Amino acid sequence: MNERALEQTCRECGRPLSFHDGPHAVRCERCFTEFLAIRDREFLSSYAELGVRSRRIVAETALRAIATESPPHRKVLAMHIMEQYVLAASDVIGLWHALKQRGRMPLMQAVMDFKLDRNAAVAFFQEVATTPGRELLQAIGVPTPEQAAARYPQFPKRDLKDFRKVVGQLLYDLEYTVQPGETAALALAQMAGEGRMGAALVQQSAWLDRVGLRANQVAAMAIDAKRRTINLTAISVDEKKLQQVLTQINAMTRAAENLVYAVLTVYQEEERRAGEIRNGPSG
């Protein structure tokens, strides 16, 4: 058998590759989609279990500690909570962004490559704020519960009930996340761009660029080379405000977890459906 003959069949299913697959294809389109989906699934489960949830745990712990700490420590903890806020936002917006490109780019790669910047933050806030729920779901390849019931007749009743609950909560949390509007999106992008926030923590800032901080404020600073200035993101060490930030972190973390749950459910039901079609309906 010569090499050319080898190249002309799909590596997975052995079916001949068509002209349409292109001269260098190693898999047919269907096998490639499956190939990516298997890897996406593994990635999503571990990301939801370890990565996403950690933001909430760290922020809750920091907020509890604030009540008993001395003022300088309180400032550090407040900044730490803001860091978790930025990370939680990066998780949910990055996932959203990756899910929208599913099929074109492996999820893992899209999530890893994602950088929360001005454009990404504003686009997400605007899209979620102005798009009806069912279209939001459609954008990330998740059916509404009604569509799911019609498409997957074998979807167990109890799972469908969970799915309905998850999708409802997901839409609620997404909406909640973008409620603070574009100002919040821009602040998030700025903080995300500042990177190593802790390292650039400042107590008093008048020396920086004629921006003063109040006594209960702490700020992250970053040099803005383009505008030739120093950007400051001031944060008040106010437990009520930080509690609100924690509520935001909770909503974003839950949204990311539910996004993952919804997508994994769709994979599972698609697989069940494909099995039914291959084997014919079972009694």
Ligand SMILES: [Zn+2]
């Ligand atoms: Zn194939």
